[in-house]
Amino acid sequence: MTGPRMTGPLTSGPLTSATGPGIIVVGASLAGVRAARALRERGYGGRLTLVGDERHPPYDRPPLSKEFLTGPADAERFGLPLDGLEADWVLGRAAERLDPRRLVVALDDGTEMPCEGLVIATGSRARPWVADAPRRGVHTLRGLDDARALGAALAGGGPLLIAGAGFVGTEIAAAARAADVPVTLVDKAARPWIGRFGAEAAAFVERLHRDAGVDLRCGTRVEALTGDGDGDDRVTGAELSDGTSVAAGTVVVALGAVPSTGWLAGSGLALDQGVRVDAYCRALRTDGTHVPGIVAAGDVARWPHPWVPGRGLTLGHWSNAVEQAEVAARTLLFPQEPTAYRPVPSFWSDQYGVKFRSVGLPELADTVEVREQSTERRRLDLAYYRDGALVGALTANRAARTASYQAQLAAALALAPDGPLPGRQAATS
Structure with a gap:
């Protein structure tokens, strides 16, 4: 389905003229829309087309696991601003193949779309339940239709079982308990969030959920x-590995996300739990060379970070999609003057009125300094170090401290972007 073209005055852009095939952005969610906006703001006046596999206009995803589940199902409240994009929209159509040599994107209806530049922003999909399952009552949560279906199920008031106590799983649990839905939350780890943030944070999160009445397994x-x-x-429920069983009228599989790269199979691009990109967001071939005219941003991109050399990162966070899209757009327009993508990763989650904020890469730490921890006051301040260097922080209801940590981490990255981890620094209140 092709939406109406947003018409307006076009000026000659630095990459192409208005008469050429233009730039295609595959992925009409946050990263894709932000990349499109950045292209326009940086002077691109050529043809711009956004392709998305959902029929809905672009919307913000973070509320889907929070207030949208139990509040008014009004998706317009979460719509992304589109004014001034002057773009063609191809919605309800999925990209199926890419020929990077000819710069041609093939859609699932057989349409072939040539372009002069391509932004890959297809995001990720929820990891599915791979074993046999009943046909009805089993949900994943990634898009608007998923959230609507799950919200309708929760409105029935029956018991909810969530498999996976990561960020999405715990957010859904908190939203369901706010609506007085009985919740059982199951995770193979010893406590929620322990793999990412360690025992101190996990104990805090566990206490919040138990105090709210969650049956945490x-x-x-x-x-x-x-x-x-x-x-x-x-x-009707589930059998657990400890031999117990749980009754449930609704099940949510919250076992993480998988980058949406299936349509890129056979393209010659390097695919490794995402599309491999270099420091400038340029898509890489399997031999490590970059592909002219193709960039990637958001959940689908695996990019090099100076503190995790060789491995690279994929981040399914709102801030990463926004910031990386800006850099990808600049690289596409000005390939001779690229800017390296060196962000301080950040993440937030709101549960039971507690505002969690994280910056940096706490999972790299070998030491955690507890600066404040009170479930009664609902406050948390944890600093994470590796070899004496600050690598991340997690706070709850301490936004000012988070800002201080972020500034210090940004300064460290700016001073030694390709070097070892910085020396230890102390955050201020």
Whole structure:
């Protein structure tokens, strides 16, 4: 489905004229829209086309696991601003193949779309439940239709089982408990968030959920989902690896996300849990060379960070999609003057009125300094170090401290962008 073209005055852009095939952005969510806006703001006046596999106009995703689930299902509140983009929209169509040599994107309806520049911003999809499952009552949460279906299920008030106590799983649990829905939260780890933030943060998060009435089952996992078996094939619960069973009328599989790179198979691009890009967001071939005219941004991109050499990062965070899209757009327009992407990763989550904020890469730490930890006052301040160097922080209801940590980490990256981790620094209140 092609949406109406947003008409307006076009000026000659630095990459192409208004009469050429222009730039295609594959992915009409946050990273894609921000890349498109950055192209326009940096002077690009040529043809601009955004392709998205959802039929909905672009919207913000973070609210889908929070207030949208139990509040008014008004997606317009979360729509992304599109004024001034002057773009063609191809919605409800998925990219199926890429020929990087000819710069041609093939869609699932057989349409071939040539371009002069390409932004890959296809994001990620929810990791599915791979074993047998009942047909009804089992959900994942990634897009607007997922959120609407899950919200309708929660409105029924039946018990909810969530498999996975990561960010999305705990946010859904908090939203459901706010609506007085009984919740069982299952995770194979000893506590929620422990793999990312360590024992101190995990104890804080665990206490919040238990105090809210969540039946938290840690150190076990969902082995099988059970159904009623009477032809309706609706989920009734789950069998856990510790031998216990849980009753549920709704199940959410919250086991993480997988970058959406299937359409790039056979393209020659380097695919490794995402599209491999260099420091300037240029897509890389399997031999490590970059592909002229192709950049990637957002959840789908695996990019090099100076503190994780060789491995690279993929981040499914709002701030990463916004910031990386800006750099990718600049690289595409001005390939001879690229700017390296060197952000301080950041993340937030709101649960039970507690505002969590994280900066840096706490998972790299070998030491955690507890500066404040009070579940009664709902405050947390943790500083993370590796070899004496500050690498990250996590706070709860301490936004000013988070800003201080972020400034210090940004200064460290600016001073030694390609060197070892910086020396230890102390954050101020």
